[in-house]
Amino acid sequence: MSNTDQYDVASIRNDFPILGEKIHGKPLVYLDNAASSQHPAQVINAVKELYESGYSNIHRGVHQLSQDATKAYENGRSAVRGFINADCMHEVVFTSGTTESINLVAQSYARPRLQKGDEILITHMEHHSNIVPWQIVCEQTGAELKVVPISDRGELEMDRFAELLNERTALVSVTQVSNALGTVNPVAEIIEAAHALGVPVLVDGAQAVPHIPVDVQALDCDFYAFSGHKLYGPTGIGVLYGKEKLLNAMPPYQGGGDMILSVSFDGTTYNTLPYKFEAGTPNIAGVVGLGAAIEYVQKTGLGAIAAHEYGLLEYATSELKQIDGLRIIGEADHKAGLISFVLDQVHPHDIGTMLDAEGVAIRTGHHCAQPVMERYKIPATARASFGMYNTLQEIDVLVEAIHKTIGMFS
Amino acid sequence: MDNLRELYQEVILDHNKNPRNFRAMENPDGFAHGANPLCGDQIDVYLNLKDGVVEDVSFDGHGCAICTSSASMMTIELKGKTEAEALALFESFHHALTDDEPHPNDVPLGKLKVLTGVKEFPVRVKCATLAWHTFDAALKKVQGDISTE
Numbered sequence A: 001m002s003n004t005d006q007y008d009v010a011s012i013r014n015d016f017p018i019l020g021e022k023i024h025g026k027p028l029v030y031l032d033n034a035a036s037s038q039h040p041a042q043v044i045n046a047v048k049e050l051y052e053s054g055y056s057n058i059h060r061g062v063h064q065l066s067q068d069a070t071k072a073y074e075n076g077r078s079a080v081r082g083f084i085n086a087d088c089m090h091e092v093v094f095t096s097g098t099t100e101s102i103n104l105v106a107q108s109y110a111r112p113r114l115q116k117g118d119e120i121l122i123t124h125m126e127h128h129s130n131i132v133p134w135q136i137v138c139e140q141t142g143a144e145l146k147v148v149p150i151s152d153r154g155e156l157e158m159d160r161f162a163e164l165l166n167e168r169t170a171l172v173s174v175t176q177v178s179n180a181l182g183t184v185n186p187v188a189e190i191i192e193a194a195h196a197l198g199v200p201v202l203v204d205g206a207q208a209v210p211h212i213p214v215d216v217q218a219l220d221c222d223f224y225a226f227s228g229h230k231l232y233g234p235t236g237i238g239v240l241y242g243k244e245k246l247l248n249a250m251p252p253y254q255g256g257g258d259m260i261l262s263v264s265f266d267g268t269t270y271n272t273l274p275y276k277f278e279a280g281t282p283n284i285a286g287v288v289g290l291g292a293a294i295e296y297v298q299k300t301g302l303g304a305i306a307a308h309e310y311g312l313l314e315y316a317t318s319e320l321k322q323i324d325g326l327r328i329i330g331e332a333d334h335k336a337g338l339i340s341f342v343l344d345q346v347h348p349h350d351i352g353t354m355l356d357a358e359g360v361a362i363r364t365g366h367h368c369a370q371p372v373m374e375r376y377k378i379p380a381t382a383r384a385s386f387g388m389y390n391t392l393q394e395i396d397v398l399v400e401a402i403h404k405t406i407g408m409f410s
Numbered sequence B: 001m002d003n004l005r006e007l008y009q010e011v012i013l014d015h016n017k018n019p020r021n022f023r024a025m026e027n028p029d030g031f032a033h034g035a036n037p038l039c040g041d042q043i044d045v046y047l048n049l050k051d052g053v054v055e056d057v058s059f060d061g062h063g064c065a066i067c068t069s070s071a072s073m074m075t076i077e078l079k080g081k082t083e084a085e086a087l088a089l090f091e092s093f094h095h096a097l098t099d100d101e102p103h104p105n106d107v108p109l110g111k112l113k114v115l116t117g118v119k120e121f122p123v124r125v126k127c128a129t130l131a132w133h134t135f136d137a138a139l140k141k142v143q144g145d146i147s148t149e
Helices: A009-014 A041-054 A064-084 A098-113 A132-141 A158-164 A187-196 A244-249 A284-300 A302-321 A348-357 A370-375 A392-409 B010-017 B065-078 B083-098 B110-120 B122-139
Strands: A092-095 A119-123 A144-148 A169-175 A201-204 A223-227 A238-242 A260-264 A267-270 A326-329 A338-343 A363-365 A381-385 B030-036 B041-050 B053-062 B145-147
Touching: A041 A064, A041 A284, A064 A092, A064 A238, A064 A284, A092 A098, A098 A132, A098 A169, A098 A201, A098 A223, A098 A238, A119 A132, A119 A158, A132 A144, A144 A158, A158 A187, A169 A187, A187 A201, A238 A244, A284 A302, A302 A326, A302 A338, A302 A392, A338 A348, A338 A392, A348 A363, A348 A381, A348 A392, A348 B065, A348 B122, A392 B010, B010 B065, B010 B110, B030 B122, B041 B065, B041 B122, B053 B065, B053 B083, B053 B122, B065 B083, B065 B110, B065 B122, B083 B110, B083 B122, B110 B122
Parallel strands: A119 A144, A119 A169, A169 A201, A201 A223, B030 B145
Antiparallel strands: A092 A238, A223 A238, A260 A267, A326 A338, A338 A381, A363 A381, B030 B041, B041 B053
16 A cells, blocks of 8 residues: 555545546446546546637638647647657647557558568457457458467467567557556567567557556657547547658558648649648547646656556455455456456356446456457456556445455355 | 346346256257357357247357346247247347337236346346347247347
8 A cells, every 4th residue: 555655546536527426326436447537627628628718620720719729739749749758749640549540550551561471460468459450451461460379367478479570570569558458568578579670560558558658769669559538538539659750651541631731633742740640620629638638647647647556456456366256367467457357156247237336337348359358268357447546445345346246146 | 236136136146047948959940149249148049849839949158147047037938939929929028128118019028027127227138138139040040140239
């Protein structure tokens, strides 16, 4: 508990209006942060203020509101740049989320380059959104998808990674934190090994950015993808970071407004980075909300948040392990704040309904990671995932609710 | 959790723990696989018909308590029913879980009534109806996967 003493979780909780809600008459215990996190008033207000007093379409508008909205939008980009320490603003491309970011790289970077016999290397613990875009591009090009296996504990088998990485590998795409297991992967090591063979690496940071300070230059990753809505920001907004050299060499992902410099029926000149990849009117309010979310997270500090969540993870792990018939799926040495588990007697779906009755929101199912479920020969898990506002007392409520569940089903 | 007693009644919990007719069949007349991709429920339903009457029906696989107990109770109710009676029961059961008003042609649900508490939990309706959809597919001797999606 010591590392949570300095952390003012009560004041953080006060910033999140939804945490005062009651669910079935019980105080909400929100442990579904890996699916989507809640929003502090600072984010809600930033979006509200934009719509109330600062909204217009951005870019090319000569009127005041358009200039204000453009500034707010680009301030959001600046916040993201600082947050992940990108070298420059135009390496930050706004997308609808991690899924679109990965699809963009698959179609704009990989597809034109891939040839029959080339390989894309992913891992067994990827979210479906870091599997299917590669399956699609492999189908389109004749390239092959290779998968790094995972151990019983839920860690990547790094010796197998070293064997699978070869001169045919065109790209490595790997999650930094597993959404189903909580495993934190050694992405720096992976990037270093891939670069030694000249292979670029995309890091899926959807589950990482709310929990781990990320520095894309220190990592030296070629692409980094994440979403706003797991980072206390709005849905429908995400980021693709890409190294300037790579992004410049890629054709646009979609055609439309804002991604062009000039259009005629003889041909079109594409806009410069990052606008080349931002076709159509973007999610202006989403960017403003994301900027506010980043500012909010930075105020507390990701280091402090990570330490707080680690305290929750350690406490929850030791408490859950004492429950007879409960098995934790994913026991990597290095985990972020989520625990997948199954009960001998109770199906995860029933656990979810029982916990809900106690006000405890968790996720149950395959977590869009069916290969992980298959790997551990389970149909589904129950998953409790922690955020910056969760408390040790909430873990106690979770544990008590699990005991009640077992009591009812035994 | 007391309000969940309506959902997880003793009878349901008992069928979940000790599902009846929980076995594969060697050479069934009808067979279908049903899956609920949302929660990972997977069941196989096996069916033997004789002169248009359900002679034997069984299931195996894995699912949540609602799915398993519904499948178990279904097998008991279906035995001895004609195809038409079986389908009428399926439709009536489905109505009871999804519609506020009974339909004019609905037949009595008998012991299946205990499952109608699921109506108050809309996300669980698919759990309760998966076995029935799968039976329906088996009855039509449709081979291969069906989905409740």
